[in-house]
Amino acid sequence: MSNPFGTIPDEAILEGTATDAYFDRTRSTLEYAGKNPHVVAEVTADQFPTGSFDVFTGVRDVATLFEGRAVDVDALPDGHLFDGGPVMRIEGPYLEFAELETSLLGFLSQPSGFATAALESRLAAPESTVLSFGARHVHPSIAATVERAALLAGLDGFSHVAAGEILDREAGGTMPHALMFCFGEGNQAEAWETYDEAVAADVPRIALVDTFWDEKSESLLAAETLGDDLDGVRIDTTGSRRGDFRHIIREVRWELDARGYEDVDIFCSGGIGPDSMRELRDVADGFGVGSHITSADSVDFSLDIVEIEGEPISKRGKLSGVKQVYRTAAGGHHVVLADREAPADATALLEPLVRDGELVREFDLDEASERCLADAEAVSFGDQ
Numbered sequence: 001m002s003n004p005f006g007t008i009p010d011e012a013i014l015e016g017t018a019t020d021a022y023f024d025r026t027r028s029t030l031e032y033a034g035k036n037p038h039v040v041a042e043v044t045a046d047q048f049p050t051g052s053f054d055v056f057t058g059v060r061d062v063a064t065l066f067e068g069r070a071v072d073v074d075a076l077p078d079g080h081l082f083d084g085g086p087v088m089r090i091e092g093p094y095l096e097f098a099e100l101e102t103s104l105l106g107f108l109s110q111p112s113g114f115a116t117a118a119l120e121s122r123l124a125a126p127e128s129t130v131l132s133f134g135a136r137h138v139h140p141s142i143a144a145t146v147e148r149a150a151l152l153a154g155l156d157g158f159s160h161v162a163a164g165e166i167l168d169r170e171a172g173g174t175m176p177h178a179l180m181f182c183f184g185e186g187n188q189a190e191a192w193e194t195y196d197e198a199v200a201a202d203v204p205r206i207a208l209v210d211t212f213w214d215e216k217s218e219s220l221l222a223a224e225t226l227g228d229d230l231d232g233v234r235i236d237t238t239g240s241r242r243g244d245f246r247h248i249i250r251e252v253r254w255e256l257d258a259r260g261y262e263d264v265d266i267f268c269s270g271g272i273g274p275d276s277m278r279e280l281r282d283v284a285d286g287f288g289v290g291s292h293i294t295s296a297d298s299v300d301f302s303l304d305i306v307e308i309e310g311e312p313i314s315k316r317g318k319l320s321g322v323k324q325v326y327r328t329a330a331g332g333h334h335v336v337l338a339d340r341e342a343p344a345d346a347t348a349l350l351e352p353l354v355r356d357g358e359l360v361r362e363f364d365l366d367e368a369s370e371r372c373l374a375d376a377e378a379v380s381f382g383d384q
């Protein structure tokens with residue numbers, strides 16, 4: 001079988017068959033009527049600023065989608081934050097892109113949700129190591145999307161190997177409980193020693209220490225077993241056994257330090273999110289975050305025609321006319337008709353992405369991540 005998992009092939013996305021059926025019917029109707037008006041359409045989540053920012057990403061995939069299409073596209077920079085108004089603008093004959101709406105919005109909505117949740121995690125523990133561990137919670141075909149969104153938001157690493165090959169980054173992680181089970185209760189030391197002997201030297205030695213006995217006992221045994229080779233311990237205590245998780249982490253830290261293992265880091269995972277990270281960041285050294293990122297709501301973008309043959313138009317509840325959005329020096333987000341005066345001391349955010357089907361923007365994940373974190377600070381994202 002050429003498509004054993006039944007995922008939508010890239011070709012279907014690019015040619016526009018990865019679409020909702022009503023767009024096919026729209027094409028049939030407009031072609032029958034000989035209509036193909038020149039339009040300007042905008043991608044928007046909220047018409048007006050709401051006071052709550054999200055991270056914009058997925059724009060690189062949309063640029064690929066539009067290459068070769070006789071349209072012009074402007075968009076916010078990858079990783080920029082937004083709060084109301086358009087994040088993207090498409091101009092050209094409507095039938096040049098009608099069917100692409102479904103994939104266009106999908107490329108933006110879910111990854112922007114992932115990146116926003118990852119940014120919440122990043123800013124909850126800005127000095128800690130934070131790794132994306134959630135690939136297991138999503139369909140394998142979008143694992144790289146999750147991991148890219150995590151890196152965009154400034155996370156320090158991710159776990160998915162194939163995603164790393166796509167992103168040209170090394171995947172990382174620790175060890176699963178399955179490994180401990182295979183050696184069995186009472187043989188934890190043998191499991192950690194074998195891992196230390198078997199795994200490449202550049203892989204951090206972080207022992208999982210919550211499988212059979214309590215976290216303190218296994219942490220001290222791991223430190224005594226691996227000595228200076230031990231980089232850290234991972235505590236992934238199941239919720240039913242967690243109790244006062246902060247106290248457990250402090251107890252483990254105390255007992256490790258009391259025996260001279262100050263250099264052994266403590267990592268926490270399992271249901272970790274911004275609230276628990278804020279509570280633990282002064283006692284733990286790092287976190288693995290999974291479902292907080294992968295269960296993020298998609299950003300509810302829609303594509304709306306706002307001008308047709310040069311005349312403003314909108315449906316009830318939406319705002320007509322071609323707009324520009326601005327970031328002010330004070331961190332404000334302003335939505336203004338594009339032909340009106342810009343706010344004082346403000347930067348226009350909708351920038352050229354595609355011109356007559358040609359990509360006119362370069363993409364660099366590290367630059368996008370710096371942009372994301374800088375804009376998060378500019379708008380005081382963490383304080384919302």
Ligand SMILES: O=P(O)(O)OC[C@H]1C[C@H](OP(=O)(O)OP(=O)(O)O)[C@H](O)[C@@H]1O
Pocket residue numbers: 133134137175176177178236269270271272288289290291292
């Ligand atoms: O999605 P989250 O709740 O944030 O957790 C993500 C972590 C927790 C989970 O532990 P287990 O389910 O115990 O899996 P394993 O035994 O493989 O460590 C696994 O280690 C993931 O990396």
